[in-house]
Amino acid sequence: MTASPAAAAAALTTRAQEVSPRIVDDILTLVRQETSSYDLPGLATGLDLLRELTVQRLGRPDHEHRYPGGECGDTLTLTYAGTGTGTGTGAGHVLLVGHYDTVWPTGALAGWEQPRPSDDGRDRLSGPGIFDMKTGLAQGIWALKLARESGAPLPTVTFLFNGDEEIGSLSSRPVIEETAQKADVTLVLEPTAHGAVKTARKGTGIFQVTATGVEAHAGLAPQDGASAITALSEFVVAAAKVAAPDRGTTINTGLFRGGSAINVVAGQATAGVDIRVSSEAEQTRVDEELDAIKVSDPRVRIEIDHAWNRPPMTLNAASAPLLALAREVAREQGRDSLPDTAVGGASDANFVAALGLPVLCGMGAVGDGAHAQGEFIYPETVPAQTALVAGVLGRLTQPLRD
Structure with a gap:
């Protein structure tokens, strides 16, 4: 007997809570490997670590390709075949995009201090790149793992990890655009804006x-x-x-x-x-x-x-149904709302939106302080954010409809 949407959502969120300490461990593993945009050896080691972590959690991908970045960090795509009813590469194919480079120079970790709990008593975790955006990377990997464990039909999922986003995605842009055009939907694992997804960027x-x-x-x-x-x-x-x-x-x-x-x-x-x-x-x-x-x-x-x-990013006609779907999943998982907002920063979602393709950005961490000393996440939000992406994946075995 198939579980009701409410029961399936409850089971997914419960499971995310159970494995939350392991997700946080993976986040910290990624943070401990410094990956400055300008440190090519550090970026290479960081990408190897990220690939190893993905394979540990999800097994070997059905297809992978590493694109040399030249003077920038390499770009890696890992594709895991779906179990849904979609056919071909256009239906039931989701692209998860995340950058592993950070703005912090190599050596920043040595002098980094952990913040005290916030005024409302919420615990915070800090580290170079933890908010922007290594938490999103780990959450995305675990989202697919949890979605698989749920037994729901799943789309094909391609992870795209690039090492030059912070300096303009100079080598990865054509890879992002080409890969997005082969997918049905793109989710960018950049941090949220205080819990809101980002539907417009400068x-x-x-x-x-x-x-x-x-x-x-x-x-x-x-x-x-x-x-x-x-x-x-x-x-x-x-x-x-x-x-x-x-x-x-x-x-x-x-x-x-x-x-x-x-x-x-x-x-x-x-x-x-x-x-x-x-x-x-x-x-x-x-x-x-x-x-x-x-x-x-x-x-x-x-x-x-x-x-x-x-280019500027706005909520295009193709992305509006994706936002509606994410909000529906959030409601099923017990959230009061899933707000969206416009922000001044840009991301790789700008490239996808400019092609007229469906994309949501800001599916990653909840915290603050991007590019600032002391950037942090609220670890208690990790399971909910992971469950949200997992739930959305479980609903994308077919193309979006208005």
């Missing part, structure tokens, strides 16, 4: 601005020089005024380098500029207004590399 630009001036002796002939630093400083101030926070557009110059010596008028200077936009219209406006900026010394040449990294 697009990002990683611009490099170069100023080329004229070098001269700062004491003997300063008038013969044209300072690249002075001109680029003017540009940076003008660029900040192009921001429009009321329209969701922010501009931040995070890196500034220039000059060759203190007594030389600078002939070269560069700036790294982070840009966030909520729409393609804002992207176009920013491009045009930055190009129109003039500096006071015409001898200095300003060149802008308009490197738009991720």
Whole structure:
């Protein structure tokens, strides 16, 4: 006799609670292996560890492929055949995406301190990358394990682990896009926004601005020089005024380098500029207004590399039924609600949404402090989040319908 949806959901959440200590152990195992985006040996070891952990929990995949990342971390896909009624690769095929690189330099773990419980008494676990996003990786692996144990029909599941998300998914983007187009649905295991899934994200630009001036002796002939630093400083101030926070557009110059010596008028200077936009219209406006900026010394040449990294993400028509399904699963598992929200950060979900494909982001950790010293998770939320992904997997043996 087939269990009712309510009974099946209760059994799944109970099982997730039972194995929660093991899931947390796996999270901490991943955190202890540092995987800075710029540490290729560390990334290689981290990906080997992640693959080993996946195989320990799920067995050997039916198909796997490792894509060399060059100057970035490699990308790994592991596919586990489903047991559902879907046929082919388009129906009943779910892609679970998660990055294993972190923003933290190798060595950060040594001086990391655990936080005290929060003011409301909730325990917290901290570590470099624990929130963004090694908890999501472990939860995703265990979600498929628990879904299998439940005996429910399951879709084919492909895990995609990439090691360059924090620096723009420079090598993994084509792999993500190609793999997503072969799947029916994509779930991105990025952290939640205080428990909410993320259905809208800003697009990002990683611009490099170069100023080329004229070098001269700062004491003997300063008038013969044209300072690249002075001109680029003017540009940076003008660029900040192009921001429009009321329209969701922010501009931040995070890196500034220039000059060759203190007594030389600078002939070269560069700036790294982070840009966030909520729409393609804002992207176009920013491009045009930055190009129109003039500096006071015409001898200095300003060149802008308009490197738009991720397109803006919105809740597209294909993703709306997926959100509705996730909310239905959450209700069956006893949640009052499953909110969704828009956030300023970007993720690999931006690429999938731009293709018009169904995607939900923020299916991972509950906590806070991404990219900040002391980022943390609430360990008591691990079983519920794991059960949610497991429950959604169990409902995706057929294509979504409006």
